[in-house]
Amino acid sequence: MILGPRFTDDLADLPTSKFGPSSLTWWGIIGYMVIEGVGFALAFAVYFFLMGHEQGWPPEGRLPPDLLAGTIFTIVILLSEIPNTMIKKAARAGDVPTIRLLMPVMVAVGVALLVIRGFEFNSLNCLWSDNAYASIIWTLLVLHAAHLGTDWADTVVLWALMATPLGYEPRRLVDTDENSLYWRYVWLLWIPIYLMIYWVPRL
Amino acid sequence: MTDVRADTFDAMPTRESERERVEAENRRLAEERKRIARDGPKLKGAKLAARLDAAWNRPPGIIGWLATVDHKEIGRRYILTALGFLVLGGIMALIMRLQLAKPDNGMIGAERYNQLFSMHGSTMMFLFAVPVMEGVAVYMIPLMLGTRSTAFPRLNAFSYFMYLFGGLMLWIAFVLNMAPDVGWFEYTPLSGPQYSPGKHTDIWAQMVTYTEVAALAAAVVLVCTILKARAPGMTLARMPLFAWAMLVVGIMIIFAMPAVALVTTVLLIPDRLVGTQFFNAAEGGDALLFQHMFWFFGHPEVYIIFLPATGFVSVIVETFCRRPVFAHPVVVLALISTGILSFGLWVHHMFATGLPRVGYSFFTAASMSVSIPTGLQIFCWLATMWDGKPRFQVPMLYVVGFIVTFVIGGLTGVILASVPLDLQLHDTYFVVAHFHYVLIGGAVFPLLGIFTYWYPKITGRMMSETLGKIGFWLVFLGFHTTFLPMHWSGMLGMPRRVYTYPAGLGLELPNLISTIGSFVLAFGVVLFVVNGVLSLYRGVIAGPNPWGAASLEWATSSPPPVYNFEHIPIVESSTPLWDLDGELPVATGLRVDQKEMLLTTVVAAAPDLREPVPQASLWPFIAACAVGLVFAASIFSAWAVPFGLIPCGIALIAWFWPKDMQRKPEPEIS
Amino acid sequence: MSSRFRVRLALFGAGALTLGACDREEHHSRAKPVGETVPGGESPDTIFPGTSSAPPLDARAKLYDNNANAIAMGQTLYTQMNCVGCHSHGGGGMGPPLMDDEWRYGGRIDQIATTIAEGRPNGMPAWRGKLTEHQIWDLAAYVRSLSGLPSKDAVSSRTESMSTGTPQTLTPHGDIKNSDTAQQ
């Protein structure tokens, strides 16, 4: 026998979207950020584990990566936080036109970063198959490029979506807010990788 | 928290004409919102059920079968697929036992035997143990929490297909004689490019990647469901212990599984495919790096399998002793501390690798200390039994069998945590005995118990009690006959993973006993399966709550309707169905024309949001196919990755892209 | 209704994988004679510069060529028998380089096997009698892989030793040029 209901509460007036930890997707994104974060943290552990095994870092007779491309990349990705914050604020304020204006900027920044990343691979002064040092710095760079590329594709799709009438849906604003959050994660993760690829070998 | 309901759009700074248009639209949508049908005192019973059915049912036919996002359907598939793999893995085990029945046996050659034990281990760990726990959770957690769906149901569907494809790839490879043959652990350099030519090792590594992607997705789904979708009033303190166990397990998966995905996909496969040097000692790599990474995942993995089982035990003990489990907070703390400690133990798999001895002492202490929370949980169950009046039905028998068996496995675990003892016992049949006591005694016994327990909820009929009891005794006695002698053969000098052993070492008798026992055990499992199939047709009709249990899954019909609950139940204690006076308090107001669920706050479970639930969609399946194809193809060429990502990207975009570009009064996910 | 679909799906998957499996993973623990037992002798021994009338390929070729286990075994023998001493890691030294696509005595696996078994003028010793036929064919399979001739999924990317340049799995696919400049 199924128990009969006793009606005690009506939820028809509950909202259907909120920013931050109330949102289900926010938790999903945090979940995937943790997964990626653990992946990167372990990759960092591999880096230092291998470094502990070598006499020199980079190993004897090899040059550390050239600084130029990586440093330009770092500056650009840090500067990209300015339009990113503006978009995040606009999303929270429900300012769709500003979002529509700034999304292409973020997309363009992403393209620029991906191009610079190509030059970065060229400035590592080694091939991944040379030795374990080369393998791990290539891997770190590839992993981050994948991270960057994924979020860039995400941004492109969101840009397209915000340009449609659906841009006014409150849930799309939550998406925008969360995409900006994710972008912060992308550049935050880059900082240790930048140091590990370009500066630790110069210590 | 900023509330962005449609009416706040008045404040938006937009261009004049645009602004007027949007405002007009908002007003129209607000009008439409008032006309949406919702459940409540005026819409209940059969009329409500018909409306909800129309909104929640998936399309019929093959397309609908592939497109479903119903957690019950997906959970059922997960469970059945995992059981299929259990049977396959079990057959492997029986063949191995036959080969080992007598010394110098020539029944199976070395190569085939090596494939068998690799397949047995990989299948049981990656394709049975973890997925079956996730499957049970995916089915039951939303029902226990009193909600209509899991979070991210499409991700859930995707997760199942990834898991299925991973399993298929491994087993098709086995049929094609391309099975992995260097163990479920695949230590480098044996699994490296030089000593494992061909593709069988890559197949193992990619199978792991599939199942990890699936497990991670399922973990995110479960954690988000448990944190955000509980019935109003079900605070964390009132949450059922199985949900607690799955919350801890979900978080553990999130922290542990990236390690194995990284070590196989990012380190081992590139070593084999494009010649990176991670594990090559001659070029600055290190073979032990693989072991560190593998066991950083591998040890928590054991607890990822074991903790859901403790959740099962708590559920069964509560129902069959008619008491909430003694010291609920202690059990929760035990679960959490087991989860944390399990990340600090991995080196005890590597005591023989010659790492610094000082470090070993730490890992000995950590490994031993994990028995404290486990010991506490066991005490709490025993105390509950003492307090209550246990009913000896099949699920409870499995719990008793669990305690008798698992505690032995736990104690041999303490023995193995000691460095001087482990150096003798490591990689011998003593260890084989130990972890089968832990995994079969600790996880499979409760699993069989919980199957019997939840069978009426899933199918609407009871399993046969008589067959169940016979099955239990066969499984229990068969298990001990198989694995108790293995302690002995290990002490007598039998290493693991040998396809044969010489006569004259005293190994003949224990091995023969083990082989006999394994067939008794297998017969018991077959009887369990037969019972499951027969009871589908002949079982007694169960009714909603045949065991007189206290948690919410028993508040709906058996089997549950596709929308789980007509109204969302409200929870006022940790044993809601025992603390009622005849009626179930419910919350209403969810729409009935579209799929919708309720989100509550993380700790207090106060109503927070109404969340649209995605409709059935083929895209998760298509995305799983695309991703699966990339994984399979990348075994053969690195170029598969950049090119394969294009269809993956298209599938994922199509998955999320709204199919209806009109604004709706309330959000819908089409 | 759905079961037929499932069967079809499984068949498709199996088909796709079979294509990849082929003979690559086949493991031969001893030579399986096809036709004659001893390699070489008269027939494939002839040097045919450039050219016209190559004898038909030895039937054993398909057991070894593109076979991952044979190539790996050959790789081990290559080091153990000190082929490195003259040929280096394919780059050549005292002996001719093996990585390029120039073959003085033919680049087919049976021709290479003959070269190894019988030896060649200017220093290449005859290995017949020192190595078994099976081992000679393994070696031939590996030597062929040095210039990227077999399919990429049958070769190993690297060994557990010092790196010797581009991973073998990535070496460009070579073609066979039969050089007619066999030095006297």
Added chain:
Amino acid sequence: MSGRRYARAALLPLLLGACSYQHYQSDFGAAATEDRQFLTLFWIFMAVCGVMYALVIAFLIAGLAHRRTEAEANVVETGRHHRSHPLMRTTLIGWTALIGVGLAALAIASFFADRSMAEAATNEKLSITLTGNQWWWDIVYNSNDASKTMRTANELHLPVGVPTRILLNSADVIHSLWIPSLGGKQDLIPGRQNDITFVPQKIGIFRGQCAEFCGTQHAHMALVVVVQSYPDFIKWWDHQLQPAVAPRTPLQLAGYQYVTNGPCSACHNIGGTPASGTVAPDLTHLASRKSLAASTMPMSEGNLYGWVEDPQSLKPGVKMPTIGLEPDKLHAVVAYLETLK
């Protein structure tokens, strides 16, 4: 009376299993200090764990068996299911303390056992280098005097009472040296050097085996361990330093010529002959060993015939190829190999 006899009859096979062999390869061998320490510690652990297990089972039986009144049973109906026995909380604390104390005792015992083993490893008197190969053991007896350094394979001789340190390397994949009757195991890892120390205490013949899965023939990678008196050991060492004996009969000579110039010589070394391969076991004193092919089979004429003729059928996958010797060559080869005492 008869019940007890039945019980004894049931125990008999177990006892037979335990006693009918010589602890040739067994943790119970107690043939070295290390294994004796292991056994002491093992029984301490077993005792503590046994007590803990008995407590759990006693509590389980008591919990299941003790009688309840009707009111105690129908707690849900009377709404008293949230209450528990007042003593339980105290017992819980007691139980936790008990586990803690037990574990601490075991951890301390384990720590001290580990310490004393580590100390024993510091005063080595003999050093041996063992290199793992797929699937055999290369053994070098080290000496400061280079002319005394001696290479053999698959058979380890140890002097009783002498602390012996074995340095462990690998030529290919990871292996693990495990001689249960002497004590513990240690992995042989490419690119790393490990070591293990034994102080043998019992004269006799034991068997060790590879304990880390190392590929196809992992099951047949064993070695014979001979613990002998110091004089015997020195005698053995001196003998092993001798070059191989010269062939005496025409048949042996034919075998000698084939072995030292033919395919065998590409891989095997025979001291004092042109055969100087380094990738397979040293054969200089092959016939003096007790087993063949890394203890796959005992040393005998028949097994030598079988092994030389077709190793791939006796140990499938082994690196030694099946040559397909003609009968006359086979006779000659075996006749020569048998002289290599």
